[in-house]
Amino acid sequence: MDIREYIESGILELYVYGLLSESENEEVSQLAKQHSEINDEIVSIEKSIVNISTSFSPFLSAENFAKIKNKLEIKHSKVIELKPKNNRLQYLGWAASAVLFIGAGYQYYNQMQFKDDFLNLQNEKSKLQEVVVSSENKTKQTLHDLNVIRDTKNTVITLGGQAAAPKSSAKIYWNKETEVVYVDASGLPEPPEGMVYQVWSLVLSPSLTPTSIGLLADFSKDNNRIFPVSNTGNAEAFGITLEPAGGSATPTMEQLYTLGKV
Known part of the structure; x- marks a missing residue:
C-alpha cells in the first residue's frame, strides 16, 4: 500500500472528525498501529484542530471565572465586574472548523465519485469485451457453416x-x-x-x-x-x-x- 497516497486521500481527516463508518474507523485504527507515518499524521491533524480552536476561541469556564472573582474580592474591597468576552472570535473559530469539515467532506465525496465512475467504466469495458468475443464466435460459426454448405464434395x-x-x-x-x-x-x-x-x-x-x-x-x-x-x-x-x-x-x-x- 502507498502510505503517502493513503494519507493524502483525506480519509484521515474524516477519521479524526468522526465521519467514517464503524468498519472504516476500525480499518484506519489498524493501519495506524501498523504504520507510524499514519499514526503521526492523525496526531498532527488532531493538534491542528486543537490549535485552531484555542487560537480562535480560548475557553474560560464558569467555575474558573468564579475562582478568579473570589480571589479578587479577598484582595480588594472594590471589585471591578468583568464584562463577558466578545464571542466574535469564538464564532470565527467555529466557522473555520466548519469550513475545514466541509472541505474534507467535499474531497471525500469527489474521491468516492471518482471510484464509482472508475468501476462503472470497468464494467462497461467488460461488457464490451463479452460482446466482441460473442460476435467473433458467431462469425466463426457462420463461416464454418458456409464452408459446409459450399463443399462441392x-x-x-x-x-x-x-x-x-x-x-x-x-x-x-x-x-x-x-x-x-x-x-x-x-x-x-x-x-x-x-x-x-x-x-x-x-x-x-x-x-x-x-x-x-x-x-x-x-x-x-x-x-x-x-x-x-x-x-x-x-x-x-x-x-x-x-x-x-x-x-x-x-x-x-x-x-x-x-x-x-x-
Whole structure:
C-alpha cells in the first residue's frame, strides 16, 4: 500500500472528525498501529484542530471565572465586574472548523465519485469485451457453416415435410469421402419444451432399419441451425422425428417431421 497516497486521500481527516463508518474507523485504527507515518499524521491533524480552536476561541469556564472573582474580592474591597468576552472570535473559530469539515467532506465525496465512475467504466469495458468475443464466435460459426454448405464434395439430400408437420423441411450434407454429415434444420419449427429432434439414418431393404445418428440439441441457441451428426454408414434415406428430451431407442413414427431418400 502507498502510505503517502493513503494519507493524502483525506480519509484521515474524516477519521479524526468522526465521519467514517464503524468498519472504516476500525480499518484506519489498524493501519495506524501498523504504520507510524499514519499514526503521526492523525496526531498532527488532531493538534491542528486543537490549535485552531484555542487560537480562535480560548475557553474560560464558569467555575474558573468564579475562582478568579473570589480571589479578587479577598484582595480588594472594590471589585471591578468583568464584562463577558466578545464571542466574535469564538464564532470565527467555529466557522473555520466548519469550513475545514466541509472541505474534507467535499474531497471525500469527489474521491468516492471518482471510484464509482472508475468501476462503472470497468464494467462497461467488460461488457464490451463479452460482446466482441460473442460476435467473433458467431462469425466463426457462420463461416464454418458456409464452408459446409459450399463443399462441392457433399451429397445433398432434401428432406420433405411429413404428416406430423407438412410445412417442415431439412437438408442433409453428406461428404462420403470424409464421412462427415451435417443437418440443416432451418426448416424445422422450434421444438416444444421437453422435446428434441432426433436424426435417423435409414436402410430400406431388405427391411426398414433405423439408426440414430444424433440429436439436434440446443436448437434455439444455434441461429444457423446447422448441426453435425454421426457417420451414416450405408444410409439409403434420412428422417427426423420429434422425441422426448434425451432421445429414443426407436423413432416415433407418429412424430416423423421430415423424410428423404439418398
